[in-house]
Amino acid sequence: MKYSRLSVLALAIAATPALAADFDLSLTDDSAKGQVNFTPTNADIQAGAGYTYHQGSRHIANVDLHAQGRTAVGNLPTTAGIGMRGIGWDDDDLDGGAIGLGGFATMNIPNVPGLSVGGSLHYAPSILSFGDSDDMTSAEARVSYRVIRNAEIFGGYRYLNTDLDGGGDVNLDEGIMAGMKIFF
Numbered sequence: 001m002k003y004s005r006l007s008v009l010a011l012a013i014a015a016t017p018a019l020a021a022d023f024d025l026s027l028t029d030d031s032a033k034g035q036v037n038f039t040p041t042n043a044d045i046q047a048g049a050g051y052t053y054h055q056g057s058r059h060i061a062n063v064d065l066h067a068q069g070r071t072a073v074g075n076l077p078t079t080a081g082i083g084m085r086g087i088g089w090d091d092d093d094l095d096g097g098a099i100g101l102g103g104f105a106t107m108n109i110p111n112v113p114g115l116s117v118g119g120s121l122h123y124a125p126s127i128l129s130f131g132d133s134d135d136m137t138s139a140e141a142r143v144s145y146r147v148i149r150n151a152e153i154f155g156g157y158r159y160l161n162t163d164l165d166g167g168g169d170v171n172l173d174e175g176i177m178a179g180m181k182i183f184f
Helices: 004-017
Strands: 022-027 029-038 045-054 058-073 077-093 094-108 116-124 130-133 132-146 153-163 169-183
Touching: 029 153, 029 169, 045 077, 058 094, 058 169, 077 116, 077 132, 077 169, 094 132, 094 153
Parallel strands: none
Antiparallel strands: 022 029, 022 169, 029 045, 045 058, 058 077, 077 094, 094 116, 094 130, 116 132, 130 132, 132 153, 153 169
């Protein structure tokens, strides 16, 4: 079973340049996440999919769909999007998911070419949650530096939490992260 997952992951990474605009790989102490965005940052729609493996056999998948555009915050050129993120998770006895509403923004810092800050926030109330999830919050903040024309490195913080139907809550994924993004 382990080799089957590795084979599928290797095939997905090999096929990514033909199907995607960018590929993002990030790590925390307890998790590894791969994200593929199918449309470039200058398109009107952003669509993507991701998979996170969290230590202890927790699997998390997401599908994103946002309307996006270019704007400015103050004098900072910004790419922003508003839409939804569907998240499904499986962890031994429990599983669930949600359709979170929210958005993202990435601001470029003109005084330091290649430097940008960004983040995303999506929230799903109980009406948009299913399985063992009663609600869900997904948030991320990052600082990125474009090393070369088609690659950047980044660091930041990732948080994914769900309240459980039976009471209590669980942090599905949380921690300081580091990663890289490749543009095709």
